[in-house]
Amino acid sequence: MAKEIYSRYPMVKYLRKEALPTALCPGCGGGTVLNAFANAVDQLRIDPKDLVVVSGIGCSAWIASPYFLADTLHTTHGRAIAFATGVKVGLPDKKVVVISGDGDLASIGGNHLIHAARRNIDITVILVNNMIYGMTGGQVAPTTPFGAKTTTTPYRNIEHPLQISETVAAAGASYVARWTTAHVYQLIESIKKALQVKGFSLVEVVSQCPVQFGRRNRMKEPAEMLRWFLKNSVPISKAKKMSPEELEDKFVIGEFVNRERPEFVSELNKLIDEVQEHFGLKGEDDGV
Amino acid sequence: MIIRGDEPEQIRLIKKLYKPGNYFMQGNEAVAYGAIFAGCRFYAGYPITPSSEIAETMARELPKLGGYYLQMEDEIGSIAAMVGASWTGLKVMTATAGPGFSLMQENLGYAVMTETPLVLVDVQRSGPSTGQATKGAQGDFFQARWGTHGDHPIIALSPTSGQDAFWEIIRAFNIAERLRTPVVMLFDGVLAHTRELVKIPDVEEVEITYRKLPQNEEEARLPFGDPHGDGVPPMPLFGHGYFTHVTGSTHKENGLRDVYTPEVHDRLVRRLHRKIEQNRHVYEKYEEYFTDDAEILVVSWGVTARPALGAVLKAREEGIKAGLFVPKTVHPFPGERMRALGKKVRAVLVPEMNLGQMILEVQRYVNDDVLLKGVNKIGGVPLTVNEILREIRGVA
Secondary structure (H helix, E strand, C coil), rough: CHHHHHHCCCCHHHHHHCCCCCCCCCCCCCHHHHHHHEEEEHCCCCCCCEEEEEEECCCCCCCCCCCEEEEEEECCCCCCHHHHHHHHCCCCCCCCEEEHHHHHHHHHHHHHHHHHHCCCCCEEEEEECCCCCCCCCECCCCCCCCCECCCCCCCCCCCCCCHHHHHHHHEEECEEEEEECCHHHHEEEEEEEECHHHCCCEEEEEEECCCCCHHHHCCCHHHHHHHHHHHHEEEEEHHHHCCHHHHHHCEEEEEEEEECCHHHHHHHHHHHHHHHHCCCCCCCCCCC | HHEEEHHHHHHHHHHHCCCCCCEEEEHHCCCCCCCHCCCEEEEEECCCCCCHHHHHHHHHHHHHHCCCEEEEEHHHHHHHHHHHHEEEEEEEEECCCCCHHHHHHHHHHHHHHHHHCCCEEEEEEEECCEEEEEEEECCCCCHHCCCCCCCCEEEECCCCCCHHHHHHHHHHHHHHHHHCEEEEEEEEHHHHHEEEEEEECCCCEEEEECCCCCHHHHCCCCCCCCCCCCCCCCCCCCCCEEECCCCCCCCCCCCCCCCHHHHHHHHHHHHHHHHHCCCCHHCCCEEEEECCCCCCCEEEHHEEEEEHHHHHHHHHCCCCCEEEEEEEEEEECCCCHHHHHHHCCEEEEEEEEECCHHHHHHHHHHHHCCCEEECCCCCCCCCCCCHHHHHHHHCC
């Protein structure tokens, strides 16, 4: 069985074999995200030795650590981006990628998310938004749709979901895109762009959790959730002409931002150069 | 930076920037300069009184040395960034005070579990909560020891002056690197803001320790093993193609998570404890004054050790046989020495700027027939020589 999998799927070469099979539930969108990320890395011919992947806590955090075969840092709840900030400063020539969930990165970790975008540090964040706390048993998340049922909103959710991509774009990121797991090829293209952008990049992936979200909201089968995504996805160009009421339960997809702004780590190193120049600290040993 | 091998360049820079000699500086500045001499080239922090001058000094000095100062969005992010940077090979530090220290506790535990070298300076201030934000105290003795959750060892140092802080922070880095573990330095608001004489040495007089790196592929594949029997695994740094997996979850020697097997957790956590216990010689440190013939022993730490010494000297002038014991590494507590001293005296006084914390550690090592008494003062003002002397006379 294992041998068959390894020979049939070329992307398996990017996985940590001793950690397989994955702990993800059947039908989880996490596999799609892992596959898309591996394909993006493969198509860009990035050597996994030049990658450091950081994640937080929860199902989506497992997508990359331990499964992706690179240096991987599996951190505390919500703090992945802050850990990644230290990694990027120490290794400015490596690609530093954060893969984690909406509960991790946008709820407890929301502060680090917006400040990393503001700082515009060259980190790629793949945020898997399944609209629920999956690993802890299906409790309401800040991304849970208004009116949805969860284990902690058994009657209905009375809070409005956080629009992650819009928030991060407004905070100053260089690149922001949102797709769903039903838009795999667009997703791969966006991850490729995000990996190449110099600056903070976010790819939000709206993903299905049939076990914790779907089954309580009349979408028990993974395919039903994917059909829901397709039916309710609105391209960003079209969304611009729609009212907030019309967009209330829609998934706006596409590229939100793609721009150049001074990047944090290169600015930091530029500053160091300037300071060393100013104090005459550069160059040859001057006999002191 | 230094650990990456450009040490001669760093020595040249330090020699050029910091001439040896006597300086008049705050305790906080002494901490910052000590850290720079120790090779710290990454500081991530969040400003908080009374620690802020450490951040300010690092922000000013680090770029000159090619080092990085990051002001993070909060304390949690600060220690998180330090862990990330440490895995790239940088020597890292942060400084904070009580409330910020509380916020850092979860990731301090993460650093213990993932064996990440880092130095965390807690400039203690008066609490609980916001308390007297600008005043000194010694109330975080047990926060350093038990602030994070789970069974974990911790090393904490506590200097007694600006000059002492300069050398103790270097020692903190050396211990962190040698044992691949976080080290806490319990400083306090009084020493932090006191300006006094600090002698800056020639950089070549400073002994620097580096973390152990894997010598071959096999060692690199076991980032949490114990190939040398000292409990300290070599640290395969990120970016070297080792594909290291680091997790705060219970992990096997190869780094992969296994939270289901009781033996794996038992083996890992016991080794973390054993690593600290069996390397006591690396970090245990205390000072003693007149303990040879003492009948009354004063045990004190940090800022309070200074008026305590003054009181002991005055008591001696009065013919009272008083002595002083100052743990410099306060966790793990130098219990063996304390027990030996406790057997020779009839009274033990423990002055502290709190309502009784280190006294509980002392209590574990003295017999019931010894009179044990705390000398406690809170409110943000340090104990005076006379306040402690009065207590010594009281038991004389």
